[in-house]
Amino acid sequence: MSGTQNANDIRDMLLDSAGLSLDRLPMLHVIFDRMTTSCAEHLRHMAASPMYYSLSGLESGRITEILEMYEANAVAGIFHAPEWDSHILIGFDRDFIYTMVEVLFGSDGSEPPVEEARGFSTIELRMAQTLFEQVAKALQASFALVADTKFKLERIETRMDFAVIGRRNNQAVAAKFLLQALNRGGEMFVVIPQSVLNPMRKVLSRVVSGESSGRDPRWMKQIATEVKKTEVTLKAVLEERFLSLGEIADLKVGDVIELQATPRSRVKLEGNQQGLFWCNIGQSEGTYVLKVDELIDQEKEFLDDVLPR
Template sequence: MSRLATAEDGRDEVVWADGAPVSDLLGFDLGADGVDRSGLGALVNSALVAHRRLPMLDVIFDRAARRFSSTLRQLSGDNADVAVDNVSSARFGDFVQAQSPFGVIGVMRSAPLHGAMLIAADPAFTRQAVDLLLGGRRGAGREDDRALTAIELAVAQRLLQAMTADVDEAFRPVDRLSLGLERIETSPRFAAVAQETSVCAVAKFKVRLGDRQSRLAIYAPYATLESIESKLRRGFAAEADVVEASWRETLAAGVGEAALDVVAVLADRVMRIGDVQRLAAGDTMTFGPANDPRVELRIGAAAVAAGRIGKHGAAIAIRLDTPIDSRASALAAEAAQ
């Protein structure tokens, strides 16, 4: 219950009893540690966030995992396997706190998205990749409590560039993002692409290089994905590139084999119907100046090119003075059909 009380300065103030519904709503209940555990305070301070259902995002991460596996096999020449461990949602601040200070973070930026995403690798992944690419002892233990060297950072940058291209390809069935690796960072503070309370889609991957395991993660703020969120909500997207390429090849082959009637016009003039009806055998018709040997090529009623008449062997030939007007020829072909 609530009551109206009078403060010492004479102003009225509302005092709510403990356990009142409005008290729960606004969050006035302090726990033993002094942290607000109820109402709006609980919502703000909660580390658990609702996971948005974006079916195509799960498909994209699965495609990215398969591409990661192929890329690592090509680069390392050894057995490599990448699998999606978990796809969830988390606040960006939780990522900053959980990131190892000795890992590496790649900032992926896309102009169409007007934002950035992160790809993070733990120290074990970087050192395993260095061992495989530079001929180190496979299976040898390496210390994880030190900063990465310049060589290790260069190798990590090369790997993250290749993986950024894989992520970009994984998004192709949804949209063309033109993702690129903008930079790499070793400190999460310098890779802040969102506010700490911003919610991100988090995909965690298990990586097996040779006989050792490591982890990768992709962080995509929902604010960055907002422009394509409607496409990510779809339940299915075909392999657009494959379908469109096949359709374009079929169409191009069909158009290239189509037959058209090309007419070479030496001259033309406009006549009245009565004059045409009075024409008889032996009459003479005059056209343009005789000193103009130009010929006009037409498809239907559309002129597509011009040239000069000549002779090639026993055949009449025309040498083109202008290139074929592809737009006019396409319109003429459509009209002819």
């Protein structure tokens, strides 16, 4: 028994020193993709302004190296995972906090972003605590794919050297998320010790078909909704005339340009310099209106322009 235990300890030590190959853990990407979708859903219900939330990358390294770049520039929540007998860390950088404060308090983004390097206020820390709890629930639900565990917030730290989740030189995996709102944004990061993931390597190495945020119906619905909100300028073209530069230079006030169009001529409806529909023009209550008659065949239009008539 002791021999087997020693062998396992030596194996874990070798794995910890070598670091995980993230490319061989596709389920880890799926978990954080699902977490991204869940966080986006929660944040959208909390704020009136549109926000965009995305997974920007996964990386592995020593805990001290990962947290070093956030020193004096982030707030971190330390969570205990009882089932794993370990701790994880969730953090928001300064820009993330400032952006969320503006969004939640109804800013329209007209004022320049805050760039002051100062300590976090009580309001900012309370907001961070609320967000930590929401993110932890999203992470817990996402990890349910491979392991059930709860994440309990133990404390909040603003100094990364006090954000202890294990030995500083131990290996860990960091997932980074990008928040964009009000023409500004910030970063959220999740740090999980490699010793927690090692026992789940076999499960995390599985490839599950269809488990990606790109196929998540809620994510697809969100994208479709935002795309439909895009404003497009339409242009109604009655007729186009081609004039030489000399003819245009000779034009003066009072000149008349003859058109071949008649009241029965169809009008081309364009968007972004692309023909969309053929329409009939008419009048209704004293204004001109267009009635869509036919979808423009792009291939036919191209051939008509290229082939000699």
